[in-house]
Amino acid sequence: MTPATSASLTRLGLTGGIGSGKSTVAALWRAAGHRVIDLDAYSRAVLDVPGEGVEEAVARFGEGLRTPAGTIDRAALASIVFADPAARADLEEIVLGRVDRAVGAEERQAADAGELFVIHDSPLLLEKHQEAGYRAVVAVLARREDRIERVMRDRGKDRAYVVSIMAAQVTDLDRIRRADRLVLNTSGRDVLADRAEHALAVVTAGLGDLADSAVR
Incomplete structure (x- = not known):
């Protein structure tokens, strides 16, 4: 369940599986001044x-x-x-x-x-079938082995734990089918930052015009 939001405020969704780099994208957008x-x-x-x-x-x-x-x-x-x-x-x-x-x-x-929009950093957005509550959903994708290695390294978890969490989440194919925009985390941080910035620019295009129309 997602709460009702103001008519003047657009809600965007950010999601991704464990170890995908979703939190990194969220941090990049937050550092750029977005809520x-x-x-x-x-x-x-x-x-x-x-x-x-x-x-x-x-x-x-x-x-x-x-x-x-x-x-x-x-x-x-x-x-x-x-x-x-x-x-x-x-x-x-x-x-x-x-x-x-x-x-x-x-x-x-x-x-x-x-503010024109807020972004929900929501790891279970698609699992909970909440995409209808957002103007657009951005999903972060990464290679399966990269995700497993990242979580094992950064969180100290074993491989069985990471695989079990993955099994409880939607598949990347589901994310591709259901998200409005994809951010591929397949290179370094600088490339990820560029891709994240571009994805946000695409899904927020025209929001200022929509706000002006609502005022008029």
Whole structure:
């Protein structure tokens, strides 16, 4: 579920599989001055800050998940929900409403500031079939082996873990079919930056004209 946004504000989606370089593209766009809303960060905050979200998770999944800091042991929780669709659905119910409210507040700030668009950095956008909520969706693609090696190197995960996450996500063929624009992460960072800049320019073309028409 994605929150309703202001009529004067366009929502764009950014997605990509684990290790694809999606977060790098998000960082590049953010550094260029664009508002990129990290949906994963908002989701993590529900369980990483003591409060109602943590209490609901403990009530559903057990006191043993509470850390000494009063947050949720995310690794232990992941081991529960990864293999249990019902548990995963319960977790999403705990998290998503809070995420929607936080995202909505940031979008209102963007609209009040006169910004023309916001970008949702959303790793599960296509898995959740949310593309209809966006003017355009940009997907980042990379070679399978590059993705596996990147996650193993940068996050300290083993190959089996990365492959299991990939299996739970949509395929690159799905991304190609369903995204409006692709960014290929098949060369160095400089090439990726150029491709990301071009993709954003394409999907935002004409937004200023649309805003002027709405005012008139």
